Amino acid sequence: MDISVNQNSVTEYDYIIIGGGSAGCVAAARLSANPAKKVLLIEAGGASDVNHQSSPLRDASRLVLEGYNWDYTANIRDKHLNIESFTEFKNQLTQNSSSKKIFNYRLGKVMGGSSAVNGAVALRAFPSDFALWEQQIGKQWSWESVLPWYKQLEHDLDFAEHQLHGSQGPMRLRRPQPEEIHPLDATFADISVKQGLNYVDDLNIGEAPGVGLVPSNVAPNAERIDVYRAYLEPLKSRENLSVITDALVDKVKLENQQVIGITIKVDDKEYYLQSSEVVLSAGAIGSAAVLQRSGIGDPDHLGALNIPLNQALPGVGKNLQDHSSLVVWSVPKPGVCQSGMPWRQFATRSQSGVDQQTDIQIGLLNSIDSTTVPGFQDIAHPALVGISVMLMRPQARGKISIQSTNPQQRPLIYLPIAQDQQDILRMVAGVRNIWQTLQAPTIRQYLQETLFWSETIINNDKVMQTVVSNLINPGWHASGTLKMGRKEDPDAVTDENGCVHGINGLTVLDASVFPAIPSMPTNLTTIMVAEKLSDQLIQRSQS
Numbered sequence: 001m002d003i004s005v006n007q008n009s010v011t012e013y014d015y016i017i018i019g020g021g022s023a024g025c026v027a028a029a030r031l032s033a034n035p036a037k038k039v040l041l042i043e044a045g046g047a048s049d050v051n052h053q054s055s056p057l058r059d060a061s062r063l064v065l066e067g068y069n070w071d072y073t074a075n076i077r078d079k080h081l082n083i084e085s086f087t088e089f090k091n092q093l094t095q096n097s098s099s100k101k102i103f104n105y106r107l108g109k110v111m112g113g114s115s116a117v118n119g120a121v122a123l124r125a126f127p128s129d130f131a132l133w134e135q136q137i138g139k140q141w142s143w144e145s146v147l148p149w150y151k152q153l154e155h156d157l158d159f160a161e162h163q164l165h166g167s168q169g170p171m172r173l174r175r176p177q178p179e180e181i182h183p184l185d186a187t188f189a190d191i192s193v194k195q196g197l198n199y200v201d202d203l204n205i206g207e208a209p210g211v212g213l214v215p216s217n218v219a220p221n222a223e224r225i226d227v228y229r230a231y232l233e234p235l236k237s238r239e240n241l242s243v244i245t246d247a248l249v250d251k252v253k254l255e256n257q258q259v260i261g262i263t264i265k266v267d268d269k270e271y272y273l274q275s276s277e278v279v280l281s282a283g284a285i286g287s288a289a290v291l292q293r294s295g296i297g298d299p300d301h302l303g304a305l306n307i308p309l310n311q312a313l314p315g316v317g318k319n320l321q322d323h324s325s326l327v328v329w330s331v332p333k334p335g336v337c338q339s340g341m342p343w344r345q346f347a348t349r350s351q352s353g354v355d356q357q358t359d360i361q362i363g364l365l366n367s368i369d370s371t372t373v374p375g376f377q378d379i380a381h382p383a384l385v386g387i388s389v390m391l392m393r394p395q396a397r398g399k400i401s402i403q404s405t406n407p408q409q410r411p412l413i414y415l416p417i418a419q420d421q422q423d424i425l426r427m428v429a430g431v432r433n434i435w436q437t438l439q440a441p442t443i444r445q446y447l448q449e450t451l452f453w454s455e456t457i458i459n460n461d462k463v464m465q466t467v468v469s470n471l472i473n474p475g476w477h478a479s480g481t482l483k484m485g486r487k488e489d490p491d492a493v494t495d496e497n498g499c500v501h502g503i504n505g506l507t508v509l510d511a512s513v514f515p516a517i518p519s520m521p522t523n524l525t526t527i528m529v530a531e532k533l534s535d536q537l538i539q540r541s542q543s
């Protein structure tokens with residue numbers, strides 16, 4: 001499927017897709033289903049090596065894999081920066097930042113994108129998330145309108161016959177079977193029920209508080225099946241689909257607001273590829289950067305970098321969102337942890353108590369290799385047990401801005417996850433809930449000690465707020481930087497079909513179009529959005 005780039009021959013494609021991540025793989029599969037359409041997918045990272053027995057991409061419990069990531073850094077603890085003036089924004093970020101505020105935001109850079117390095121947790125967003133989308137975009141994004149696309153993407157092995165689930169889609173979802181459930185995970189679920197949560201048979205239906213088995217896109221041996229493997233690998237023989245890996249897209253080229261092609265960099269050489277339909281699926285950071293280099297964005301920002309303005313859209317790069325999360329780590333007693341089992345078996349969706357919202361997700365992380373946990377690489381214990389809390393609907397909004405026209409230079413990323421007091425209070429309540437769980441004798445029988453936290457910290461409101469603000473990290477769910485919205489919304493970048501406002505032939509199709517981050521981890525919703533927007537693109541080309 002891979003092709004080499006020839007500088008002398010200019011080939012024209014019906015569709016060029018930028019980025020081979022979760023959304024890009026879906027788009028490539030769906031757009032190339034018509035053999036008459038010539039489709040090219042371009043990925044900055046390498047080809048997937050997941051079929052080699054020794055590939056680290058196979059192990060879903062290993063996140064953020066060295067050599068398969070973008071080397072982005074995000075400033076996450078500076079509060080209240082001026083993001084309206086690019087020059088001030090840049091000065092604030094580059095002059096005031098201390099290293100403790102910097103987070104290594106290593107999103108996937110390989111075929112499969114972030115889905116190739118993620119936790120393979122496969123949870124749908126809540127129906128109420130789409131009520132918020134519908135308010136901002138229109139009824140095309142109501143729960144009733146997106147449900148068929150969630151069904152289309154999945155083959156739910158546990159609920160194949162259920163009317164709210166799919167049985168024909170490429171993503172095979174499964175939950176741990178009774179014989180696979182580790183006693184420690186069963187204990188976590190049991191304590192959650194004793195704390196007052198209902199047991200929920202299927203966490204992908206409804207949104208009432210509860211605890212249940214986590215669906216994931218893994219094989220029975222807990223091997224990650226990423227979106228590349230699920231959607232594209234089976235289509236290798238399609239002659240109308242070409243893939244170029246290790247090629248960085250620089251810009252989209254335009255003539256009179258119509259897309260005419262793209263420029264890419266391979267081994268420091270520049271190439272031009274022609275198409276009047278470009279699909280931008282480079283993820284919430286990459287897609288915003290490509291648009292900014294193409295002269296689509298905030299006039300103040302582009303002017304400061306001497307980039308000729310093609311379309312003024314001040315929202316490009318704004319509205320960056322992620323779920324903040326925090327893990328409380330414990331050392332297990334000898335013999336408790338074992339490898340080769342699903343790393344996350346149960347999770348809760350619960351209420352922090354700050355208000356009536358179902359606003360936090362808590363889950364047990366069993367048998368985590370301590371060399372993969374930042375800050376614990378040198379610890380004497382090979383495996384750790386974590387209990388994580390994730391904030392479902394964070395209020396914090398950040399921004400990504402390129403700082404030069406050089407596509408190799410890191411963009412500036414500001415993600416102030418500790419900015420909002422309510423967000424912090426919800427996370428504080430979540431950590432206290434975890435602490436309470438850890439006091440149960442039934443779980444203590446498996447654990448030697450809990451690291452860092454103590455009664456003194458837990459019981460002091462002020463200390464808790466400070467500690468939580470300093471320990472929360474983004475959940476690797478970057479979204480929202482090219483949000484869909486009505487033309488009247490000054491920060492909307494794309495319309496209800498993912499088309500960039502004011503430009504013909506440019507569709508954004510990835511997590512950057514989310515107007516608000518969904519309450520659950522983002523992979524399944526990204527795939528759903530890619531399915532729906534690909535179908536709309538095909539229908540437009542037929543009309």
Ligand SMILES: Cc1cc2nc3c(=O)[nH]c(=O)nc-3n(C[C@H](O)[C@H](O)[C@H](O)COP(=O)(O)OP(=O)(O)OC[C@H]3O[C@@H](n4cnc5c(N)ncnc54)[C@H](O)[C@@H]3O)c2cc1C
Pocket residue numbers: 018019020021022023024042043044045063064106107108109110111112113114115117118119120121122123247248249250281282283284286287290475476477478510511512520521522523524526
């Ligand atoms: C460590 C980690 C753990 C996660 N865990 C989970 C989880 O368990 N469950 C869940 O639901 N979600 C999880 N997520 C989030 C989920 O994987 C993402 O939301 C989803 O993959 C985003 O899809 P995307 O298509 O928007 O972007 P991506 O999948 O990131 O794809 C973007 C692709 O574009 C390429 N690209 C970028 N710029 C360029 C360019 N200029 N030229 C060419 N190519 C380019 C990138 O290399 C990448 O392959 C996790 C993410 C990470 C990083």
